[in-house]
Amino acid sequence: xxxxxxxxxxxxxxxxxxxxxxxxxxxxxxxxxxxxxxxxxxxxxxxxxxxxxxxxxxxxxxxxxxxxxxxxxxxxxxxxxxxxxxxxxxxxxxxxxxxxxxxxxxxxxxxxxxxxxxxxxxxxxxxxxxxxxxxxxxxxxxxxxxxxxxxxxxxxxxxxxxxxxxxxxxxxxxxxxxxxxxxxxxxxxxxxxxxxxxxxxxxxxxxxxxxxxxxxxxxxxxxxxxxxxxxxxxxxxxxxxxxxxxxxxxxxxxxxxxxxxxxxxxxxxxxxxxxxxxxxxxxxx
Numbered sequence: 020x021x022x023x024x025x026x027x028x029x030x031x032x033x034x035x036x037x038x039x040x041x042x043x044x045x046x047x048x049x050x051x052x053x054x055x056x057x058x059x060x061x062x063x064x065x066x067x068x069x070x071x072x073x074x075x076x077x078x079x080x081x082x083x084x085x086x087x088x089x090x091x092x093x094x095x096x097x098x099x100x101x102x103x104x105x106x107x108x109x110x111x112x113x114x115x116x117x118x119x120x121x122x123x124x125x126x127x128x129x130x131x132x133x134x135x136x137x138x139x140x141x142x143x144x145x146x147x148x149x150x151x152x153x154x155x156x157x158x159x160x161x162x163x164x165x166x167x168x169x170x171x172x173x174x175x176x177x178x179x180x181x182x183x184x185x186x187x188x189x190x191x192x193x194x195x196x197x198x199x200x201x202x203x204x205x206x207x208x209x210x211x212x213x214x215x216x217x218x219x220x221x222x223x224x225x226x227x228x229x230x231x232x233x234x235x236x237x238x239x240x241x242x243x244x245x246x247x248x249x250x251x252x253x254x255x256x257x258x259x260x261x262x263x264x265x266x267x268x269x270x271x272x273x274x275x276x277x278x279x280x281x282x283x284x285x286x287x288x289x290x291x292x293x294x295x296x297x298x299x300x301x302x303x304x
Contacts, residue, residue, distance in 0.1 A: 057102035060088045064106060065253060068113045070288040075113075082110045097165040101174065104158035108178055111151035114144040115181060116290060123294020124301070130267075135227070138184075145185050152182045169209035176201030177218055216244050217257050224265040234265035256285040260292060272299050 064085045067073045073081065085106045093099040117123050122141055129137045142148065155178045163171040179198035183191050199222070205215040220240035226232030241258045244250055250258060263278030276299040282292040 057089065057093050057098050057105075060085060060092065061102060061105050061109070064109050066286070068109045068116070069253065069256065069286040071116065071290050072288055078110070078113050082106060097162060100158050100162045100165065101170070104155045104162055104174060104178070107151050107155035107158060108174075108181070111148045111155060111178075111181060114148035114151060115142055115185065117141050117294070118143065118290065120290055120294040120297050123290055124298040127267075127295050127298035133227070142185055149182065149185050152178055152185075156182070169205040169212045169215065172201045172208065173205035173212055173215040173218065176205065177214070180218065180222075211247065213244055213247065213249050213254055216240055217254060217261070220244070221257065221261050221264075224261040224268070227268065232268060234269050237261060237265045252285055256282050256289070256292075259285070263292075263295065267295070267299075272302060275299055276303075 064078075064081050067078060067081060086103060089099055089102045089106065093102055117126055126138065126141050129135075139145075156175070159171070159175040159178050163175050165171075176198045179194050179201065183194045183198060186194060202215055202218045202222075205212055206219065209215070217240075220237045222231070223233045223240070224237035241261055244254070244258060259278050259282035263275045263282060266272075266275035266278060276296055279292045279296040279299070283289060283296065286292070
């Protein structure tokens with residue numbers, strides 16, 4: 020991967036830039052610290068959603084307590100708004116998730132048989148998921164206005180990408196291109212943005228070839244991300260799951276099962292990875 024620097028500065032500005040750097044050093048460090056603090060606050064909610072570890076009332080309580088901590092502990096407006104968007108996003112992911120391993124096995128069977136239009140029936144809490152995503156989208160739009168950078172475009176694109184699964188065909192046709200446009204913009208601004216790269220790789224891994232899927236291109240991107248060494252727990256799970264889906268879409272079931280097993284080590288309670296593994300093991304019998 021490569022990095023680009025957008026534009027150059029005239030030499031006459033160097034003294035001014037040096038002075039501004041000194042005067043802004045402490046706020047910049049604080050903003051960076053709040054960025055990581057916000058992620059730490061959100062992490063328990065994220066992990067509970069991925070692990071399917073809590074009941075609905077428990078998840079909603081954790082979501083609310085996460086929002087309270089963000090309001091109290093994150094003082095930078097842009098970082099607070101970003102964190103709120105992510106917290107609402109994970110609540111949407113909770114409601115969007117397929118609930119049981121048995122349902123996930125049926126989902127896998129429909130994918131294997133090319134019944135893609137039938138997949139919507141598995142999203143049983145569609146309204147609750149869309150309500151949470153709508154709140155996430157509103158906050159992400161505000162964040163994008165305040166900080167129009169790679170992370171804001173990436174986050175907005177990811178939220179739209181999840182909403183894509185829940186709407187009707189007309190909504191999918193309008194949301195899909197918009198989601199991809201924002202991920203593309205994020206990568207233009209930062210070609211090494213880990214989560215944007217994972218979004219693009221996952222699009223290639225999970226989509227059938229007739230819808231733009233390309234398992235080998237997906238693998239190439241996932242390998243580049245792993246080589247960077249910058250992925251967090253969620254990223255690793257999504258990368259391993261992406262390798263698994265790339266193999267599954269090609270009918271390489273033994274390889275897919277191996278990757279789903281690796282993904283399950285990150286989040287042992289995850290219904291997606293466990294259910295896909297159950298399906299593959301049953302098929303192998």
